[in-house]
Amino acid sequence: xxxxxxxxxxxxxxxxxLKELFFIAIIPFLRGPDELAHYATTQxxxxxxxxxxGFISDYDENGKKIRDKYFSEEIQKxxxxxxxxxxxxxxxxxxxxGRGESEIDKNQWSHIFxxxxxxxxxxxxxxxxxxxxxxxxxxxxxxxxxxxxxIRSFSIVLGLMVVLFSYLIADKMSFSKKESLLxxxxxxxxxxxxxxxxxxxxxxxxxxxxxxxxxxxxSGLRDGINWKNALIIILSAIAGVLTKGPGLTLVILCYxxxxxxxxxxxxxxxxxxAKYFAIFSLLILLAAFLVTPxxxxxxxxxxxxxxxxxxxxxxxxxxxxxxxxxxxxxxFTGVSYWGNFxxxxxxxxxxxxxxxxxIEGISALGIILxxxxxxxxxxxxxxxxxxxxxxxTISVLQLAIRFYDWRVFDLNGKALISTxxxxxxxxxxxxxxxxxxxxxxxxxxRLNFEIMLKTILVLMVILNIYSVFIIIIPKFYL
Amino acid sequence: xxxxxxxxxxxxxxxxxxxxxxxxYLAFAADLSFPDSLPGxxxxxxxxxxxxxxxxxxxxxxxxxxxxxxxxxxxxPKKFSYKVMIQLADESCDAIIAEKKFGVFSIFSSPRKFKFxxxxxxxxxxxxxxxxxxxxxxxxxxxxxxxxSEKPADPNSSYTNPGKGGEYKGRTLKIEPTYSGTLSExxxxxxxxxxxxxxxxxxxxxxTAIFALFLISSVILVIALIFL
Numbered sequence: 001x002x003x004x005x006x007x008x009x010x011x012x013x014x015x016x017x018l019k020e021l022f023f024i025a026i027i028p029f030l031r032g033p034d035e036l037a038h039y040a041t042t043q044x045x046x047x048x049x050x051x052x053x054g055f056i057s058d059y060d061e062n063g064k065k066i067r068d069k070y071f072s073e074e075i076q077k078x079x080x081x082x083x084x085x086x087x088x089x090x091x092x093x094x095x096x097x098g099r100g101e102s103e104i105d106k107n108q109w110s111h112i113f114x115x116x117x118x119x120x121x122x123x124x125x126x127x128x129x130x131x132x133x134x135x136x137x138x139x140x141x142x143x144x145x146x147x148x149x150x151i152r153s154f155s156i157v158l159g160l161m162v163v164l165f166s167y168l169i170a171d172k173m174s175f176s177k178k179e180s181l182l183x184x185x186x187x188x189x190x191x192x193x194x195x196x197x198x199x200x201x202x203x204x205x206x207x208x209x210x211x212x213x214x215x216x217x218x219s220g221l222r223d224g225i226n227w228k229n230a231l232i233i234i235l236s237a238i239a240g241v242l243t244k245g246p247g248l249t250l251v252i253l254c255y256x257x258x259x260x261x262x263x264x265x266x267x268x269x270x271x272x273x274a275k276y277f278a279i280f281s282l283l284i285l286l287a288a289f290l291v292t293p294x295x296x297x298x299x300x301x302x303x304x305x306x307x308x309x310x311x312x313x314x315x316x317x318x319x320x321x322x323x324x325x326x327x328x329x330x331x332f333t334g335v336s337y338w339g340n341f342x343x344x345x346x347x348x349x350x351x352x353x354x355x356x357x358x359i360e361g362i363s364a365l366g367i368i369l370x371x372x373x374x375x376x377x378x379x380x381x382x383x384x385x386x387x388x389x390x391x392x393t394i395s396v397l398q399l400a401i402r403f404y405d406w407r408v409f410d411l412n413g414k415a416l417i418s419t420x421x422x423x424x425x426x427x428x429x430x431x432x433x434x435x436x437x438x439x440x441x442x443x444x445x446r447l448n449f450e451i452m453l454k455t456i457l458v459l460m461v462i463l464n465i466y467s468v469f470i471i472i473i474p475k476f477y478l
Numbered sequence: 479x480x481x482x483x484x485x486x487x488x489x490x491x492x493x494x495x496x497x498x499x500x501x502x503y504l505a506f507a508a509d510l511s512f513p514d515s516l517p518g519x520x521x522x523x524x525x526x527x528x529x530x531x532x533x534x535x536x537x538x539x540x541x542x543x544x545x546x547x548x549x550x551x552x553x554x555p556k557k558f559s560y561k562v563m564i565q566l567a568d569e570s571c572d573a574i575i576a577e578k579k580f581g582v583f584s585i586f587s588s589p590r591k592f593k594f595x596x597x598x599x600x601x602x603x604x605x606x607x608x609x610x611x612x613x614x615x616x617x618x619x620x621x622x623x624x625x626x627s628e629k630p631a632d633p634n635s636s637y638t639n640p641g642k643g644g645e646y647k648g649r650t651l652k653i654e655p656t657y658s659g660t661l662s663e664x665x666x667x668x669x670x671x672x673x674x675x676x677x678x679x680x681x682x683x684x685x686t687a688i689f690a691l692f693l694i695s696s697v698i699l700v701i702a703l704i705f706l
Contacts, residue, residue: 008702015699018692025680025688026672082675091671096682098674145677178706185703451487454704458491461700462498469506477671478512478656 005177009167012181016163016188016197019464020156023198024149026468028476029082031342032199033422034121036079038128039200040071041120042151044113046133046140053116069119074109078144091477105143126242127202148200155204159197162204163188165211166429172218173382173433176446182453187432189460191339191348191467192422202244203422209240210426213250214393217257221385225261233258246423249400253393255284301407308413315410323415324402337421339467346475348467359456363438367391370441380446387437390430397427491704508593510664511546511656512671521550521652524623527562527611528641533624534571534608535637535650541657544600546593547607550625550652554589561612562622564592571606579612596658607653625652 030036044052060066071079081100082090092099113120121128132151139147167184175183187193196204216232223229237254240247259280263273289297309315323329331350338356339348370376371384401424405417424431436453443449527533547566554562566576576594589609597603611622626637630650638645658664673681680688 004706008699008706011695011699011702015692015695018688018695021680021688022692025676025685029675091674094670096670096673101675104675143677145675149677149680181706182703185699451491454487454491457703458495458498458700461696462495462502465499465502465696469502470509473506473668473672474509477668478509 002177005181008181009164009184012167012185012188013160013163016160017156019188019194020159020198022468023194024152024156026472026476027195027198027342029078029145030148030200031476032195032201033340033342033420034201035199035342036075037119037121038132038202039148039151040075040118041123041128042132042136042200043072043075043111044118044120045125045128046136047112051112053113053118057117066117069117070113070115071119072109072111072113074107074111074144077109078104104145107141107143111140123202123244124242124247126239127205127244131205132200151200152198155197155199155201158204158208159193161208162193162197162211162429165208165215166432169211169215169218169429170433172215172222173386174222175382176380179380179436179450179453182450182457183429183433183436186436186453186457186460187429189457189464190428190432191464192337192341193425193428194464194467195339195341195472196422196425203425205243206240206247207426207428209236209243209247209250210393210397211429212236213240213253214390214427214430217253217389217393218386220257220261221389225258225265230258230261245404246397246400246426249396252400253396255281257389307410309410312410316406319406319409319415323405323409323419329419333419333421333424335421337424338463339471340420340422341467341472341475346472348463348471352463352466359439360435362442363435366438366441367434370438376441378440378444378449380449381437381440387434390427390434393430394424394427394434397424488704492701495700495704507661507664509591510661510668511593511658512664512667513548513654513656514540521625522628523626523649524552525626525637525639525642525646525651526621526623527551527609528621528639529611529614531639531641532565532608532610533637533639533641533651534606535635535653536569536571536604536606537635537650537653537655538602538604538632539597539600539655539657540602542598542601543596543657543659544605544655545596545658546591546656548654548656549590549592549607549609551589551609551622552625553620553622555613555622562589563608563610563612564589565608565610566592566594567606567608569604569606571608575605600657607651609651626650627652 030039058065070076081104082098090099131154135151135154136147139150163184166187167180170180170183171177193207196207213233213236216229216236219229220226220233233254237247237250240250259277263277268276307315309318331353334353334357335347335350338353341347367387370378370381371387401419405415405419408417409415436456439452439456440449443452525533547564549564551562562580564578564580565574567574575597576592578592578594580589592607609624613622626646626649628649630648632650633648635650636645636647637649637651659667669682669685673685676685678684
């Protein structure tokens with residue numbers, strides 16, 4: 001790699017790091033999406049095991065939802081002093097310290113969840129148990145603001161990995177070094193990614209797992225399967241599953257991907273391979289069905305539970321009609337994909353999202369034309385196999401989240417999970433690369449394509465700064 | 479003179495970038511106006527805005543330099559013609575001090591943030607806010623409305639809405655008077671607010687340093703990538 005390019009990659013990562021420090025400073029105390037719940041879970045899982053409560057359910061023995069759940073004394077008292085619940089914090093006049101801040105700084109309240117049931121989440125262990133709760137323990141003697149800073153900083157590390165691997169993905173896909181740097185910089189300024197990399201939330205770990213998985217896959221598609229990329233694919237899929245439910249989609253993708261890569265490597269007869277693949281798939285499905293605990297299967301599919309509707313077809317139709325193919329639902333997902341920064345309506349305006357849709361729409365047209373028409377030749381764009389894989393990755397995650405959302409809707413008649421756009425952020429690198437690829441259709445010369453990439457970068461940086469100074473700061477502090 | 483975009487695109491992009499940055503700075507600086515630090519009254523209801531019938535409320539300014547009133551106004555129709563007029567008057571609601579109309583062309587302003595020329599001696603004075611909807615009800619659509627609190631911080635508050643029935647005592651429109659000093663005073667106050675409930679190394683000058691480094695680094699990165 002050319003020395004200048006290495007310098008610029010370092011500059012991209014340094015800028016991302018500084019930007020995230022600033023984002024940590026401007027996102028108020030535990031006000032990121034679900035941040036309170038994830039910090040509470042972190043604190044709970046850092047307790048000595050003998051102090052932890054046993055089974056935690058959302059329902060009592062009569063099947064009624066438990067509404068009153070409890071925090072540790074520290075979270076409860078800090079929250080009361082800051083007055084953050086539901087309204088803006090009450091600020092002190094002419095002071096850099098908030099009201100009651102000196103009390104909070106003393107670190108005098110219990111960190112233990114004394115009452116049952118604790119207000120925590122039941123995510124897989126990789127994020128809370130093996131990452132953030134370790135940081136909580138290391139900094140246990142420091143006040144809550146310092147602990148939260150360091151746990152939030154862990155998200156920056158994950159974010160740095162996302163930016164770095166975005167570069168590596170683009171590079172592997174045969175974009176030039178210059179174009180790959182532009183792609184990485186564009187990803188690094190995506191506003192919602194910036195906000196997510198500055199809060200306590202396992203989403204960032206899932207985004208990192210997806211990005212690394214995509215790198216492994218692209219690497220396999222380009223260089224053929226080897227131990228290195230096979231290990232990257234498998235480990236990132238495991239990391240995804242151990243982080244959050246949607247990580248399961250990586251396992252779903254992992255199997256056919258590895259099978260395809262092996263097929264390419266061993267030069268076996270096509271029909272023979274198809275036969276082996278079918279038999280092996282059946283065996284794996286059977287084994288997975290037998291090995292996977294039934295409650296887990298039921299949780300992810302919700303099959304076997306009583307439906308709110310007369311038939312599955314009716315519930316699916318109503319779900320699609322009410323919660324999928326409507327402009328307001330697209331807008332809801334769009335806003336929270338690009339920038340919904342917590343409560344207080346701190347989100348990007350619809351007009352901004354509509355403008356982005358125009359660009360994405362033009363790009364989608366470009367992708368279709370590039371994939372369908374063999375005569376169109378843009379030598380500087382990546383091969384179609386990469387693009388088909390990225391589309392597949394995005395489609396599988398979309399389907400998985402909407403499937404789970406529908407299953408919950410089927411049970412309750414309400415969209416309790418919903419589809420906030422941040423659930424789709426794990427594919428942010430894939431999404432950005434696809435948009436660039438699609439726009440590439442409209443430029444015959446490489447130079448013009450580069451000018452387009454630079455223009456998108458400028459717009460993304462502006463959008464990021466707009467999010468900070470026109471949305472986040474005024475909403476939370478003015 | 480023919481402009482060659484291919485050769486000059488770098489300067490054009492750089493110019494666009496700085497132009498946007500400047501616009502953002504101006505919008506941000508114009509927005510720097512602080513509500514007092516007291517807890518606001520919670521929203522507990524709404525009151526409809528009837529066409530050409532002003533809803534009025536008298537309120538007290540707690541500080542000097544009253545410069546803006548945030549108003550919980552919602553459901554404004556997006557139709558081409560809508561207009562809302564907001565006026566600030568003296569306590570008797572007769573002598574108009576500031577007035578502004580909002581329509582679809584109000585791209586850079588919103589009736590939710592009614593800005594006017596700073597009133598230096600506002601501290602302790604009472605003012606009257608008048609909100610008038612100048613459009614018509616559209617079909618089955620609901621009327622625009624203003625959020626209301628039935629638990630006002632000042633129990634003597636009241637507002638009038640003749641379109642609905644007159645005076646409502648013990649209630650307040652959800653409005654928030656805000657105050658603005660010089661740019662330097664505003665930035666200091668903002669830094670103070672941002673610093674609160676943060677670790678010591680994210681406060682005051684440290685915060686300023688982080689912001690400056692982020693901004694400088696971003697600008698260098700954009701320039702470097704444009705000229706790469």
